[in-house]
Amino acid sequence: MPDDVPRxxxxxxxxxxxLGVPATEGNSVEVLRNGDRIFPxxxxxxxxxxxxxxxxxxxxxxxxxxxxxAELLAERARAGVRVRVILDAFGAFSMDxxxxxxxxxxxxxxxxxxxxxxxxxxxxxxxxxxxxxxxDEDVAFTGGIGMxxxxxxxxxxxxxxxxxxxxxxxxxxxxxxxxxxQNWAETGRPLLDRGIxxxxxxxxxxxxxxxVVRGAAQTGWSDVATLVRALLAxxxxxxxxxxxxxxxxxxxxxxxxxxxxxxVEVDVLLPGPHIDKxxxxxxxxxxxxxLLAAGVRLWSYQVSMLHAKIITVDSTVAxxxxxxxxxxxxxxxxxxxxxxxxxxxxxxxxxxxxxxLAASEPVDPxxxxxxxxxxxxxxxxAGLGGRHM
Numbered sequence: 001m002p003d004d005v006p007r008x009x010x011x012x013x014x015x016x017x018x019l020g021v022p023a024t025e026g027n028s029v030e031v032l033r034n035g036d037r038i039f040p041x042x043x044x045x046x047x048x049x050x051x052x053x054x055x056x057x058x059x060x061x062x063x064x065x066x067x068x069x070a071e072l073l074a075e076r077a078r079a080g081v082r083v084r085v086i087l088d089a090f091g092a093f094s095m096d097x098x099x100x101x102x103x104x105x106x107x108x109x110x111x112x113x114x115x116x117x118x119x120x121x122x123x124x125x126x127x128x129x130x131x132x133x134x135x136d137e138d139v140a141f142t143g144g145i146g147m148x149x150x151x152x153x154x155x156x157x158x159x160x161x162x163x164x165x166x167x168x169x170x171x172x173x174x175x176x177x178x179x180x181x182q183n184w185a186e187t188g189r190p191l192l193d194r195g196i197x198x199x200x201x202x203x204x205x206x207x208x209x210x211x212v213v214r215g216a217a218q219t220g221w222s223d224v225a226t227l228v229r230a231l232l233a234x235x236x237x238x239x240x241x242x243x244x245x246x247x248x249x250x251x252x253x254x255x256x257x258x259x260x261x262x263x264v265e266v267d268v269l270l271p272g273p274h275i276d277k278x279x280x281x282x283x284x285x286x287x288x289x290x291l292l293a294a295g296v297r298l299w300s301y302q303v304s305m306l307h308a309k310i311i312t313v314d315s316t317v318a319x320x321x322x323x324x325x326x327x328x329x330x331x332x333x334x335x336x337x338x339x340x341x342x343x344x345x346x347x348x349x350x351x352x353x354x355x356x357l358a359a360s361e362p363v364d365p366x367x368x369x370x371x372x373x374x375x376x377x378x379x380x381x382a383g384l385g386g387r388h389m
Contacts, residue, residue, distance in 0.1 A: 027170030028206030059146025175212025257294035286383035
């Protein structure tokens with residue numbers, strides 16, 4: 001790429017060429033930080049819907065947030081809005097089933113993605129980890145948040161998880177709707193309703209160029225894995241990764257180390273003492289030695305459970321979505337990430353990263369090799385199952 005080509009254009013063309021997924025112009029992309037901003041925005045969009053609501057989630061646990069969403073969806077269905085809901089049968093297993101009954105009684109169409117008692121054994125390990133909400137084919141949301149009280153608040157303490165979502169208007173909404181429809185098609189329900197689906201020409205809603213990248217729940221390489229590896233390869237100055245779970249496959253781990261060795265600043269922000277899955281943290285820690293030796297800087301978030309999934313590169317491009325930095329997200333599950341080629345949006349995400357870094361502690365590359373034999377043994381055991389996390 002010639003030196004006079006703007007950096008956002010360089011990243012855009014590279015990712016379009018590598019993924020075969022065109023980016024779209026004219027989008028409005030708003031960064032929503034934590035539940036205090038995310039839930040009101042999502043609930044407002046559902047309450048205002050007059051035609052359609054499509055909702056797909058992995059996590060749907062018990063609590064007031066889940067009840068409020070179910071009641072909103074049921075109310076819209078009773079008002080004549082077509083409401084379609086997909087719940088991953090594994091991630092939403094603990095959901096209060098009376099909420100499903102309430103939604104279906106109101107006329108909402110609710111489906112379980114790959115029910116555990118019906119899925120073919122070779123499919124049951126491949127889940128839909130996507131989080132997507134589309135209202136009236138006009139506004140869409142995606143990111144890391146789930147339907148549970150753990151995400152309430154503003155990450156002020158252990159009971160308020162830290163997360164990030166995007167609110168999107170413009171042509172990129174179509175890509176997120178496609179992510180929903182891809183999973184909806186597997187339920188056996190009709191793909192579209194000619195009396196309801198409009199497929200409108202999306203308006204110019206803003207100035208952001210965005211690309212929607214989907215990963216498929218199947219064995220083998222995925223576009224999300226290609227996206228991650230491409231961002232690392234294209235980086236020239238700085239990579240900032242925020243992830244809830246960090247157990248990459250060997251090739252991705254090597255790509256991280258190689259990126260740091262060629263002089264790129266690589267920072268990875270991870271959950272600290274409040275992680276919800278200690279065994280995943282242990283599996284992650286089994287990979288620290290090689291990364292620290294290569295110059296990757298690792299950070300431990302101290303305030304609450306860190307659940308966001310964000311990558312920013314060179315203050316120019318960012319990826320936000322459902323995919324963790326794990327083999328499961330990169331190679332096994334359905335995921336969806338939105339890539340933005342917009343320094344202004346990236347600047348907001350980088351400022352959030354700096355704020356999170358101020359509430360974190362670094363992993364000392366000099367002290368880490370001196371950890372106890374017991375710690376090493378736990379890491380080794382957890383690391384054996386790392387490819388399935």
